[in-house]
Amino acid sequence: MEANAVKFHGKPSIFTALRTVRSSVLSFQCRNKRFFPFSLTTTRCSGSTTKSSETDQDSTFQSSQSDSLSTSSLPSSKRGLILDLGLSNDSWDSEEIGSPVVKRFLSDNEERWYMWYHGSSKQTPVSDSIGLAVSNNGIHWERGKGKVESPDDVGLVMSSCEDWWAFDKASVRPVEVVIMSSSKVRANSSVYWMYYTGYTTETVEFQSQGFNFGLGFPERSHLCDDKEGKSRVYRSLPGLAISQDGRHWARIEGEHHSGALFDVGSEKDWDFLYIASPHVVFHGSGDLRMYYHSFDARTGEFCIGMARSREGIKWVKFGKIIGGRKSENDGPGFFDELGGRYPCVTRNKRDGSYVMAYEGVDRNGKTSIGLAVSNDGIKDWKRVQDEEAVLDVGEGGAWDNEGVGCPCLIEMDGDSDHQWRLYYKGVGNGGRTGIGLASSDGNEITKFTKQSGIHL
16 A cells, blocks of 8 residues: 655644544545545555454453442452453454553433553464444443444454554554543544554664663563663654544554654654653643653663644654652662653643653562642652552452553543542463553542452
């Protein structure tokens, strides 16, 4: 398949683009070269609509439709688990799942939840794709076994690109879906902007700082140590795709020659190795903010940085905002001593402050989830817990006893019981992954309790 440019005159408006994409996104077809008639740089095919999906019945759900969360419906080893691997060998997500991106839609007649997440199959274990699951309460999820075709299907919605020059030809993982509409409308009247991480087969070498563990990279084969103390990391860059139904996606070409939104920094910059987890927050008209992470090879720590944009396509880097921190004693140290990654930022609807959930890495490579708060979302980020995480790994033989991370923070804006939900990726024995759910005690965000409402 080939790329084709769509030019515009003057500065693009994100709202002009949205008005036009509503009527054209579903008519986008790569094979016959039909393109979006709106003011964006280039579109590329998503390669995600080849056959109908089948509802995956590998997991047996409880019949209860209650929105309350139960801690007693699962044994302690499974507590928090809401989405397991697809059990059929030919399921698109039978090998690994993670990176949950959860959105809630409310209307007078219904409540609807969407979850985009990455997965890989036993047939293609080294290539991640993006799928969609749906729910009416955010607890019990309907998933798909194969690729989607109709607007009502669930399952695989986006795979890696087939273009040899593309930055996302090896794998894709979702990070954030910015919904350009009111949260009080039906999902099918929204326009979705998905920011995602695209991986290529290109590697870059760096000094591994003498760590005796794999630096905790959750990406499969992301880090390769050699005998000289050097490592190679697979380069990743941020991408953008747009959809009208959340199922059929068209990539939007960025300014980078590979189609990415922007490139890594120079060799002396903290984000020289790769750009990952581009989480975007719509602050206001003409002000979009992207939070992303990289690994600073000079300091040996994961760092979270920020970029800003007026229309969501062209970005200007702002710099590093969160890094690691060293403990002054010989104790266990901070949960994020080696820094933070996979940021998820949301604006508190009650006081306007910004809350960031992120994956912290301790001195031994263990991962857990922490929270930080900022008044303006730019500077002065303060952790809500000093040494401890707000969500830690499970104990004993728990399904998530090896690591928790890739958080997605949702504010439940009830009038009486204001609460936060934290969706996350869990890793257990043998590297088996799943998606879990924890909730806060009311508005208190210093501690989250793992919950469950399904039986697997």
